[in-house]
Amino acid sequence: MTATNGITLRVTELKKYYGKIHAVDGVSFVIPSGSVFTILGPNGAGKTTTLEILEGIRVPDAGEIEVFGVRVKQIDREVKKRLGVLLQDGNFEPYLKVKEVVKLFASFFPAALSVEEVLRRVALQEKGSAYIRTLSGGQRQRLAVGVALVNDPDLIFLDEPTTGLDPQARRNMWSVITNLKEQRKTIILTTHYMEEAEALSDYVCIMDNGVIIAEGTPRELAARLGQETIIEFSAGSIDTEWLDQLSSFGKGVRKDGEIVYVETEDLVETMEQMLAWSREKRIPLKNMIVRQPNLEDVFLSLTGRKLRE
Amino acid sequence: MKGILRVAQAHLLTALREKITLFWFLIFPLFLLAILTLIFGNMGAEGEISFAIAVVNLETDTAGPVDFAGIIEGVFEQAGKPSEEGKEPLFVISSPASGEALEDFLTGEKKATRFGDRAAVIVIPEGFNQCLLLRVMGDGPSSGPDCSLMIYVNEGSAASGMATSIIDQILAGVERNILTSMGRFQEQQAIPTETLWIGSSGTEVLYVDFLLPGIVLMGFFVNGLFGVPGSILFARDKGVLRRYWVTPLTVTHYLAGFSVGHLMLCLVQFAILLLLGRFAFGATVTFCQPVSIFLLLLAAITFLAFGFFVASVAKTANTGMAIGNILNMPMMFLGGLFFPVAGLPLVLKAIVYVNPLTYLAKGLRVSLGTEVGTLSVSMIAVPLAWIAVCVAVASWRLSWDVER
Incomplete structure (x- = not known):
């Protein structure tokens, strides 16, 4: 069940200050019901504080929160009955069993799914009698998701759900989130993985220094970079002088490790110049690919930093 | 209510499954009971010294x-x-x-x-x-x-x-x-004299009967002083509490559940010590008197409050353990748990007088008839005062990692 106006959460001018530090400085956004809304931002951008306010752990200094069609000053017990929260740094008592943990959290809500149903949803049926301390990282994260879903919530917070997981466990988590999308649950997601944000998000907002600097669908955000195309190749060690030469072929150039990115709005012209330059300088353009800009490029152009820095 | 009972159950299960907790809450008191009874249990018995x-x-x-x-x-x-x-x-x-x-x-x-x-x-x-x-x-x-x-x-x-x-x-x-x-x-x-033996037969007080109430109190004390701050600070530091705060469970609910779980743990501890004391060491005290039961409950609550106090002044679980250790020895040995504390220097007597263990141990033993004396208001008032102080400090200082 979601709000009747099709909006699950509306945040207006949300503020949270710690002395002179403006952790959240007037953040506003709207999350339509049944959508996946992703908040991106480097460390210290204010996304965790924003999330903690919306999860009910912190109290905002100013701003309005409208959740499920009701205006509240802060997230209270009544709202929490309809929230499901996967914390980034939360833990369980290591000496409890999986079933006991699910029962414990189920007891906090007036209505909850059965233990079996929760474990089925996160594929942990065979681990019901296992102690928490014996679970792998991926299994613990799945249990955390299960606990977040124990009350069959309408609004779900997933704070970096795949951080620290191996590729297989990450894929499993994506599958769980995709299932939630199919159930038309409203999800607020934070992640450090751009491909995750692109694959799962309906809307993305990018935060930096406590404010939102860009917002839209992944496609809309990528379009902010105009008609650009990215040419990537592996260069090994390369002189700064040569980078300056490359930059004259396109709109801009940057280097990250051994990878060189050349941005251009005229792909054919830039490619011809680069190939001639490669022959002349005897620099092979290894592993060269041509692609459209993605969220990482958008994030970089907006903040000057990579998301995982 | 359901949530409170589940928190209590979780606390109890966690404590009973953790080996280090089991050692300090059950094995150590039993070990102490055995050692002290074996060393001092036969003192004063007729014909036992040669x-x-x-x-x-x-x-x-x-x-x-x-x-x-x-x-x-x-x-x-x-x-x-x-x-x-x-x-x-x-x-x-x-x-x-x-x-x-x-x-x-x-x-x-x-x-x-x-x-x-x-x-x-x-x-x-x-x-x-x-x-x-x-x-x-x-x-x-x-x-x-x-x-x-x-x-x-x-x-x-x-x-x-x-x-x-x-x-x-x-x-x-x-x-x-x-x-x-x-x-x-x-x-x-001749001047008439009559020799009355204490500790030999009949209505005498056995050392184990003197010791067992002290060991029970020591168990409660250690349970509160180490178990309470250890559990709370570990749960806070490791983010266990955070998971609770994003649900409708409030800090008050959690505290209620935690306290119920702690008292249940004390009850388990008491039952085991009593049974082993009676059947393995020959103790005769039963703790059935209403005053004794009341004092046991008061002791468990006092040391629970003491645990909250330690948790409120410690920033991490390790600091909590260190503070617990600093308080543990002087309070335990200057509370008359194992030996009478008469004849101490003035400085040490000051600790004896403010120590809630002194009053609880004396009150419990008097109520059980294992120590001479009468029950007094101080035996309840002093522990109650400690509860009030500890709860006040904990309410003021204890951080739950959530804004309310």
């Missing part, structure tokens, strides 16, 4: 009317035999080997006393019978070397001191019997 002594009778003139030397030697020989109930004799008497000269035997026994192998050597000198007879009849000198029994003891030995005291009492009894039998002493003129 002293190695030697009686060297150098008197050769036994033809007189009374062989006083023989009587004294016989009394000590009798004291060296096991009682009819099979209890250990008071003395283990060493005798000269067959054919061994008495002088050589005496030299050897003195040497054994010097090395602590004998508690005392009693020497009856030659001419003792004649001299003593003259003295009893009032015809001889009032004192003289021949009339004196010589008792060799080791000055640095506690056993020598205790044995000398017992030997003096036996000799006084022998002397009185001799004087009475010779008409020189009127029994009815």
